[in-house]
Structure formats: structure tokens, C-alpha cells
Amino acid sequence: MSxxxxxxLCRRDSISKDxxxxxxxxxxxxxxxxxKDTIARALxxxxxxxxPQIKEGKRILIAAxxxxxxxxxxxxxxxxxxxxxxxxxxxxxxxxxxxxxxLKPIKPRWFLGDEETVRKAMEAVAAQGKVKx
Numbered sequence: 001m002s003x004x005x006x007x008x009l010c011r012r013d014s015i016s017k018d019x020x021x022x023x024x025x026x027x028x029x030x031x032x033x034x035x036k037d038t039i040a041r042a043l044x045x046x047x048x049x050x051x052p053q054i055k056e057g058k059r060i061l062i063a064a065x066x067x068x069x070x071x072x073x074x075x076x077x078x079x080x081x082x083x084x085x086x087x088x089x090x091x092x093x094x095x096x097x098x099x100x101x102x103l104k105p106i107k108p109r110w111f112l113g114d115e116e117t118v119r120k121a122m123e124a125v126a127a128q129g130k131v132k133x
Contacts, residue, residue, distance in 0.1 A: 033067075035067050035070060035071070035084070035085075038067040038068055038070075038071055039067075039070075039071035039074060039075075041068075041071075042064075042067075042068045042071040042072060043071060043072075043075055046071075046072055046075065050062065051103065054099065054103065061094075066089055066091070066125075069089060069095070070084050070087060070089070073087065073089075073095075073109070076097060076099075076103070076104075076105055077105060077109075088122045088123075088125040088126040089122070089125060090111065090113070090117075090118050090121030090122050090124075090125060091121060091124075091125060092121070093111050093112060093113040093117070093118055093121055094111065094112040094113075095109050095110075095111055095112075096109065096110050096111070096112060097109055
């Protein structure tokens with residue numbers, strides 16, 4: 001896995017019959033997407049939709065897939081490409097950030113879960129990328 005390598009192509013016919021995507025043109029959505037592509041797609045949404053609400057004092061819950069969250073985390077924490085690739089975020093366990101007025105983390109991210117559950121979930125995510133022999 002790398003920042004610029006994309007996942008395998010998605011078959012167009014796997015979504016073409018789904019009524020949720022009826023309004024999309026043939027070139028939408030992309031047939032595959034790298035982490036870099038996902039970040040480029042997620043950050044405008046972060047800046048245009050989420051940031052204004054945070055500045056209004058609202059508490060925001062973001063539910064998204066791993067790479068979208070990686071993009072936001074990379075942005076918030078200023079992580080390098082290498083560091084974000086090493087991040088194994090546990091699925092279904094909320095990540096909490098407390099931000100200052102400039103939307104910079106006040107303290108490190110933390111998880112809403114006990115340490116053992118979080119550790120096991122992170123290990124499970126890390127194992128997904130390993131080749132089985």
C-alpha cells in the first residue's frame with residue numbers, strides 16, 4: 001500500500017444498477033482511488049462543510065471509511081505520507097479530537113474504547129493488509 005497506488009478497479013456494472021447512483025455520469029464515480037485521490041476529495045468537504053460548523057461551536061461526528069478519515073487525520077496532525085500509511089485506525093471505534101481556535105489538535109487523538117479493545121481492533125486492521133500464506 002502506498003499513498004499513490006489505487007485499489008483494484010471497481011466493475012462499472014457493480015454499481016450501474018443501483019438507483020442511488022442513477023444521477024451520475026459514466027465517468028463518475030472513479031473506478032478506483034488512491035489515498036492521495038481520497039484526500040483530494042475529502043479535504044474540500046472538510047473545509048467547506050465541516051470547518052464552518054466547528055467554528056460555530058458545534059460538536060461534529062464524522063462517519064466515513066478509513067481513507068477519508070486518514071485524509072482528515074493527515075491534515076489535522078500534519079502527518080507525513082509515510083506516517084499516514086502506517087496508521088492503523090480501528091474500525092467502529094470513535095476517534096476524538098479536541099481542537100483549538102485554529103483547528104489544531106490541543107492534545108493527541110484518543111479513542112472512545114478501552115485500551116485492549118482498541119489495540120485488538122488496530123491489530124485487525126493491520127492484518128488486513130498482510131498476505132496470507
